[in-house]
Amino acid sequence: MESRELHGRVARLHYQHGMTHQEIGELLGLSRVKVTRLLADARRSGIVEIRIHSSASPFDELEAALVGRFGLQQVWIAPSFADERRTADSVGMTGAQCLRALVPTSGTVAVGLSSSVAAIVPHVHAEPAPDLGFVPLAGSWGGISRGMNPHELALRLGTAFGARTYHLPAPILASTPEAAAAFRADPGVRETMQLAAGADLLIAGVGGMDPRSGILIDVLGRSEQRQLVANGAVGDISARFFDAAGHSVGGEVDERVVGLSLDELTAIPHRVAVSFGPHKVHALETALRTGLMNMVVTDVDTAKALTKAASDNRKSG
Template sequence: MLMGRVARMYYELGLTHQEIADALGLSRVRVTRLLAEARESGMVEIIVHVEESLFAAEEQALLNRFGLRQAWIAPSVDDPAKASRAMATVGAEALASVIEKDTTVAMGLSTAVAAVVDAFPARPLGARFVPLTGSSSGLANGANPHELTLELARRTDGSAFHLPAPLVAATPQAAESAYADPGVRDVLARAAKASTLIVGIGSTQDSRGLLYGSLSDEERAELHVAGAIGDIGGRFFDATGAAVRGELDSRVVGLDLDHLRAIPHRLAIASGAAKLDAVRTALASGMVNMLVTDSNTVTALLG
């Protein structure tokens, strides 16, 4: 394959773009494009062996402002694909720092967490991964807690537990029936005793969110009237960080906000203007004490 030949000449043999072009009868521009494609396709992976943070000063400012244990910041770029890849890569670094061997990790519903899990390199940790809520219905998308626990267990030679219940039951009575199931009670008890929590942060300003986007117009209106600005693990909260109670909350099957706050290490992965208020409240109220986000979000949080 031409791309592979060009990549080997450049990265293994140390030839310049022009030397490769001369050797293969190509233009220098073509060589440059082939090298870029080799990086984007995953044929070439570059590992930088350095521990220095990309945004050390900003991370320290976040720790000081919100009393966090740790923060990781990805660069904000205009290209959505590159921005997503940057968040996933930095998030994978965060997971490598917080997931310790032979510990229990509780996982929440999140597309942001799913992207990070997908970027997480295999390593033998032997940890236990437990959903903190039931799973959303519909087409599997890799972002349900059950799917996330399975994938992380596979990548770490660990174990995964399944919570046999929906994220949001049809009625409060159906949710109560789910809690009565011994299997559900056992998994939620394990999640409550986890040493680490890994979640995304949803926003009531973003209709694309997995949970908020699946709700009816009536349910969304009720949340807005109640002052909800975001959710973690399916539990909505207001601008003070207090839980938003009501009919919807009584149908959620999973740990409540008090249980989540009791987990020692609480990592959230979230970014973007639509989530700014929810992220700020989650940090200020102590719902989470570690954060993966991007530089634009940090600028707004510190502004």
């Protein structure tokens, strides 16, 4: 992190006085490329903040349509791109806006497993909120972390918000039901889970049953997957698999999970799903239709697929 002052100067000269990168470079004795980089840094780090004074979202109609169809509290939609990473970034940006709107200045936010929530972190530029806490609502897995472990998400989000963070020291999926019970009995684990259960806001991904669609699904063995599907599972929220009616599928896998149950999750008043992509549509549609989640952050393509899926359901059901 270089001198904040230089970034501010360059940003002022460019954004306020309309000087070109070239001109600023000549004025301050820097190369044009250096100026370009300083400006990019300044935007990334939040030194430059761009506000748009207009309540209109670019995808208003689609948002309103989803709110109506599924009876949701609120919906945020980002544009879709051919490049999936770019879409992820836009969804992350939109998720950050959603959090800015929903996160209270005190209280607790429960954070679930999600590849998309990770994309939010770089877009958060908030005032420190020391009376706020971010709590993982389930355990994590070992080995290499792909940036989407619940504990890591809670930690990074919490840090970005200048809030307290909590840890749930257990695996998300224990090897046996008995081992899971033992973990849940641990005082540290129990305490964190109680805190998560009492949260005001839940933010989590919704996974599908397709191996490409979830993080968790490919942690499970082939036979376990087949078993879940056989029991009617259509998706999961942080390892809690649910069927087409939004009920827990139960079974052995469910008993091995260390984390909030579906009932505990739905007891949290505000529940935001952050999820996008064609493989997620079915699971996401179910989670929204059955009320497991009551808000969603997604991209245009997924949103369109959701409305389509919803109307198909209506006709056939």
